[in-house]
Amino acid sequence: MRQGSFVRKGAAPAADPGTRPGLHGQTLLSLGQADLDRLLGGGLPLGALLLLLDDGWSGHAATLLRYFLAEGAACGQSLLLAAAPAPAGGLPAFVPPQLKRGSAVDKDEEGGEEHVGRLAVLSLGSLGWQATPQPGTGVFSSGGGSASGGGTGASAGTAVLRTLLQLKGTLRDRRCAAVVSVPAMLFSPSDLARMQHLADGVVALESVADGSDIARLAPDPASVAGLLHLRKPPALGTTSRPAPDVALHLVRHRRRRLAITPVEIDPDAEVADAEATSGAGRSAASALCGGPPKPHGGALDF
Amino acid sequence: MMLGPSAMSGAALGAGLSLPAPLRGVVLARDCLEAEAGWLLVHLLKAELTQSGNGAAALPAGTLSPAHRRLVLLAAAQAASHYAAVLRKAGLNLPSLVAAGRLNLVELLPAAAGPGALPSLRDVHALLAAACSGDGGAGSSSSICLVVDDLTALHCLASNAADWSAFLHACTAVGQAPGCAFVGLAHGDVPDDERWLARLEAAAALVLEAEPLDCGPSADATGCLAVSVRDVGRGGDGSAPAGGAAEACAPGMRSYCYRLAETGASFVEQTV
Numbered sequence: 001m002r003q004g005s006f007v008r009k010g011a012a013p014a015a016d017p018g019t020r021p022g023l024h025g026q027t028l029l030s031l032g033q034a035d036l037d038r039l040l041g042g043g044l045p046l047g048a049l050l051l052l053l054d055d056g057w058s059g060h061a062a063t064l065l066r067y068f069l070a071e072g073a074a075c076g077q078s079l080l081l082a083a084a085p086a087p088a089g090g091l092p093a094f095v096p097p098q099l100k101r102g103s104a105v106d107k108d109e110e111g112g113e114e115h116v117g118r119l120a121v122l123s124l125g126s127l128g129w130q131a132t133p134q135p136g137t138g139v140f141s142s143g144g145g146s147a148s149g150g151g152t153g154a155s156a157g158t159a160v161l162r163t164l165l166q167l168k169g170t171l172r173d174r175r176c177a178a179v180v181s182v183p184a185m186l187f188s189p190s191d192l193a194r195m196q197h198l199a200d201g202v203v204a205l206e207s208v209a210d211g212s213d214i215a216r217l218a219p220d221p222a223s224v225a226g227l228l229h230l231r232k233p234p235a236l237g238t239t240s241r242p243a244p245d246v247a248l249h250l251v252r253h254r255r256r257r258l259a260i261t262p263v264e265i266d267p268d269a270e271v272a273d274a275e276a277t278s279g280a281g282r283s284a285a286s287a288l289c290g291g292p293p294k295p296h297g298g299a300l301d302f
Numbered sequence: 303m304m305l306g307p308s309a310m311s312g313a314a315l316g317a318g319l320s321l322p323a324p325l326r327g328v329v330l331a332r333d334c335l336e337a338e339a340g341w342l343l344v345h346l347l348k349a350e351l352t353q354s355g356n357g358a359a360a361l362p363a364g365t366l367s368p369a370h371r372r373l374v375l376l377a378a379a380q381a382a383s384h385y386a387a388v389l390r391k392a393g394l395n396l397p398s399l400v401a402a403g404r405l406n407l408v409e410l411l412p413a414a415a416g417p418g419a420l421p422s423l424r425d426v427h428a429l430l431a432a433a434c435s436g437d438g439g440a441g442s443s444s445s446i447c448l449v450v451d452d453l454t455a456l457h458c459l460a461s462n463a464a465d466w467s468a469f470l471h472a473c474t475a476v477g478q479a480p481g482c483a484f485v486g487l488a489h490g491d492v493p494d495d496e497r498w499l500a501r502l503e504a505a506a507a508l509v510l511e512a513e514p515l516d517c518g519p520s521a522d523a524t525g526c527l528a529v530s531v532r533d534v535g536r537g538g539d540g541s542a543p544a545g546g547a548a549e550a551c552a553p554g555m556r557s558y559c560y561r562l563a564e565t566g567a568s569f570v571e572q573t574v
Contacts, residue, residue, distance in 0.1 A: 024564075158458055161458040162420050162458055162459075165411075165414050165420065165458060166414050166420065168411060168414070169411035169414035172411050172412075173381055173383050188494070189493055190492045190493050190495065193335070193489065193491050193492045193493075194454055194455075194457075194458065194492055196335055197379075197452075197454055197455070197489050197492075198379065198458075202335075231335060232335060236384060236387075237383065237384050237387030237388065238387070238388070238564065239341045239344065239388050239391060239392075239562060239563070239564050239565075239566070239567075240341065240524065240562035240563065240564060241338065243518075243524075
């Protein structure tokens with residue numbers, strides 16, 4: 001029995017492979033990593049630019065870019081990778097095997113529907129992208145890669161900002177999305193702040209020292225490989241940006257793949273750490289009640 | 303700190319927010335990454351477009367009343383599709399407003415994506431000047447309200463500090479003309495921009511600063527909005543606001559908690 005008066009005319013248009021409908025009329029693109037997709041609210045909106053701030057030690061930005069490209073290759077989407085210098089091991093080792101067979105080809109035919117595309121930029125602003133001095137003048141100008149420079153005297157940070165602005169203009173209202181990784185340690189806090197404001201979404205990746213508190217107190221500390229901080233969830237065409245429940249996440253190595261889980265503290269590890277710090281043995285009271293009474297008669301803490 | 307009842311006045315833009323209306327002089331909207339204020343520009347745009355009481359109705363071409371200010375929006379950080387989407391949720395039809403001449407949208411992103419170098423600030427200034435002067439046809443107003451989103455994105459187009467200072471001076475000059483206003487959104491968490499932000503704040507008649515809550519966004523409140531009225535809301539012709547708007551124009555600082563929704567924002571004034 002038909003409940004409403006709306007009648008669909010014809011068949012619903014099939015969604016492009018690798019995309020899914022999102023809120024506010026957005027079409028979301030999978031990043032190839034389910035945990036990251038969930039973190040971003042289902043995926044990256046078409047037309048959006050996601051900025052990965054890499055601390056230079058973790059190397060997870062390159063891994064996430066590989067996931068991004070691999071997902072696009074698996075879905076038969078158009079791919080473009082820009083990297084300077086070439087990633088470790090060379091470009092052939094970085095790109096997904098599907099690309100080596102040439103299966104993803106941009107066939108943008110005139111009058112046809114625009115294909116979904118993905119753009120990945122690796123280490124924008126690193127040595128291969130940086131401004132080079134003009135001989136004899138001591139003045140820096142843009143050079144190398146695709147980093148567009150401004151006028152005379154443009155710094156590397158300004159060049160990266162202009163590149164991001166150009167990328168953003170290229171992506172807007174197009175059926176493509178971009179993920180750009182930037183080595184954060186090469187730029188000033190001001191340039192980083194401007195980049196984060198300019199990008200539609202920002203994810204910061206940090207490495208974790210073996211002896212740090214997070215590595216010691218997290219469940220399954222052997223699998224902890226880094227930290228992921230969602231600083232700005234991507235949102236296009238919306239008034240309010242979705243606020244993530246948890247902004248700080250752990251990057252873990254699990255069975256030869258990356259997993260991204262919220263930061264959790266193992267209570268047993270926390271207690272053991274506190275006892276090791278205090279140097280006291282474990283009494284029966286602490287085993288039963290969670291700790292001996294405080295020596296100064298402090299207020300009860302539930 | 304107590305959350306008191308909102309101070310409603312004839313100049314309320316949203317539920318509880320009292321601002322001088324119409325906006326006069328230089329208005330600085332400042333935010334940070336944790337509390338973005340792009341929604342505030344949309345709020346102010348809606349208030350400006352509904353000042354005449356015509357609401358979202360598209361005016362027939364050529365019937366622009368001289369009382370209407372020419373509204374120019376320089377979109378440097380977002381595309382027109384973004385403003386169309388958010389204004390539609392606010393009850394306004396952007397294409398109709400542009401076609402009727404109520405709003406002049408100057409987009410920077412399509413020019414940035416084009417072949418060749420990015421447009422310079424001089425090019426942007428020329429575009430703004432053309433948009434502000436308009437076609438001079440029947441019904442066009444000499445009063446302008448220039449809204450820039452956002453100044454930090456425009457700053458990367460400047461070739462040097464003098465270039466940027468000149469552009470800022472041109473924008474503030476528009477705001478200081480009789481019956482005109484300049485609304486600029488800037489990000490306050492960029493350390494190197496503090497100097498020109500301080501100069502802009504010194505010239506501003508109204509400063510709106512969005513700040514995050516100490517405990518983070520909650521279900522009831524998204525952030526805090528600090529409103530600093532630095533000058534009595536007089537226009538360049540010396541006219542004083544009438545009626546209930548005088549209270550909203552009183553110099554001083556007020557703080558609001560705001561809650562963002564897709565259709566707009568609601569405010570609750572904080573009283574200490």
